[in-house]
Amino acid sequence: MGRNIMQKAGAIIGWLQGKHISAALPEKDRRSFQLTANAALLLWIFTAVMIGVPVPPEQVEYLYLITLHGLTAFTITWLVLRMRRILTAQIILCFFFVLHCSLVAYGFRGQHVHYFYPVGMLLPLLLVSRNRPRIRFILAVIPFLALIAHQIYFKILGGESLFGPRPTQFRPDEVLPDIIGSQLILLLLAYLFIRGRDSAEA
Numbered sequence: 489m490g491r492n493i494m495q496k497a498g499a500i501i502g503w504l505q506g507k508h509i510s511a512a513l514p515e516k517d518r519r520s521f522q523l524t525a526n527a528a529l530l531l532w533i534f535t536a537v538m539i540g541v542p543v544p545p546e547q548v549e550y551l552y553l554i555t556l557h558g559l560t561a562f563t564i565t566w567l568v569l570r571m572r573r574i575l576t577a578q579i580i581l582c583f584f585f586v587l588h589c590s591l592v593a594y595g596f597r598g599q600h601v602h603y604f605y606p607v608g609m610l611l612p613l614l615l616v617s618r619n620r621p622r623i624r625f626i627l628a629v630i631p632f633l634a635l636i637a638h639q640i641y642f643k644i645l646g647g648e649s650l651f652g653p654r655p656t657q658f659r660p661d662e663v664l665p666d667i668i669g670s671q672l673i674l675l676l677l678a679y680l681f682i683r684g685r686d687s688a689e690a
Contacts, residue, residue, distance in 0.1 A: 504566075506521065509570060522680075530673065530676060535562065535588070543596065547596060550650070561585075561588065562581070565577050575620065578615045585604075593649075594638075594649055595649060595650045597651050605638070608634070609632055610628075610677060
């Protein structure tokens, strides 16, 4: 019974990852497809989990809108990828990831979502084929500029978020989810990349 459940769960995960699609792709596209699929699923799950982050009552509606935006963007990425339009899916994923981070960063007071911008810099370098150096460069520069703009706005100009100024002190639940989440995603992306490379070389 338990073994059958595990087999069915594995089959569902494999379907979500599009393994039946990537198996028919050339070797040079297979790893790129799998990395993009895994990244989209990882970000979709993380976005869904973050809806549980506590926010003041007046910010709940905005939280739901932001979450819907993220889930929709990553779902579109997944659908486009299943159409075998790998580069288009990668561009959508990288662009909307940075946009999602910016909507959170400038919307909620006291958020530390800028820790996710380095993830946005890493994504195109891992996902996009080395045969597309210009696209890689542009997609990596966008989150870099977004991080610089964020720091200038809040740290130098003293800007405020949509829901007011940043507090001088933060509760653990305001800081730790962004710090832990961003570093965890970086670690998982690095692991997926290394695993994909090892599989290709095996």
